[in-house]
Structures are given as structure tokens and as C-alpha cells.
Amino acid sequence: MPEKTPAPPSILCVDDDVDTCDYLTILFREFRFEVVHSISRAVPTLAAQSHDLYILDNWLPDGSGIELCRTIRLKYPSVPILFTSGSSLPNEIDEALAAGADEYLLKPCEPLKLREIVKDLIYRN
Numbered sequence: 001m002p003e004k005t006p007a008p009p010s011i012l013c014v015d016d017d018v019d020t021c022d023y024l025t026i027l028f029r030e031f032r033f034e035v036v037h038s039i040s041r042a043v044p045t046l047a048a049q050s051h052d053l054y055i056l057d058n059w060l061p062d063g064s065g066i067e068l069c070r071t072i073r074l075k076y077p078s079v080p081i082l083f084t085s086g087s088s089l090p091n092e093i094d095e096a097l098a099a100g101a102d103e104y105l106l107k108p109c110e111p112l113k114l115r116e117i118v119k120d121l122i123y124r125n
Helices: 018-027 039-048 065-075 090-099 111-123
Strands: 010-014 032-036 053-056 081-085 103-106
Touching: 010 018, 010 039, 018 032, 018 111, 032 039, 039 065, 053 065, 053 111, 065 081, 065 090, 081 090, 081 111, 090 103, 103 111
Parallel strands: 010 032, 010 053, 053 081, 081 103
Antiparallel strands: none
16 A cells, blocks of 8 residues: 655745735745635634644734734644744834744745745744
């Protein structure tokens, strides 16, 4: 009997910028990559299943990525969370990390660095 190939890791991206989401979908095509554009769309997805990594934007149309990070951290304490945001304000970066984010990258992210960080976060355990 042939061995079953394991499913690729899954990533949920919560970002309202369509161009960013399209870019990330292509960049991470070997993963199961799901995109939602708001917190209201993310919450049912979080309730339905866990992912191997969450990529969050800080500014979303219906709230803060930091609050969403706290929600994810309560439900999935050990799943990595990566922020990709245009905000370089030190207090927002500190707040995101205090909320449970593992990494915080400024947009636009250099593709090779972003891929390296995502793979490190997913495969670190």
C-alpha cells in the first residue's frame, strides 16, 4: 500500500489589501493558503479549524489585528503568528508582540526573508 503524502501546512492570512493577499498566495503556493479580509470573516474560520500559521495585518476594516492576535492566542496558544504591517510605530509593534505575535515584519516584505521566516515558524517544533 503506498504511503499517504502528508497535507501541506496551512496558513490563514487576515489582510484587507487584495494585492498583498494575491502576492502572498503566489509566494506560498506550496502551502494550503487561505485568505480572509476582515476579523468578522476570520472568526468563523478560527472556530472551524486550526492552521499551522497565522499572518495578520494590524489595521483591518473592522478592528485591530492585535485584538485578533489575542483571540487566536487564547484558542491556539502554540500556533505561530506573524504580523505583516505597514505600521512601524514602536508602540504598535510592542503591543503586537505582547499580544502573542512571534514576528512583526514591515510591508513591503522582502520575499526571500518572508519565506524564510514563515518556514522557520511553521517547522520550528
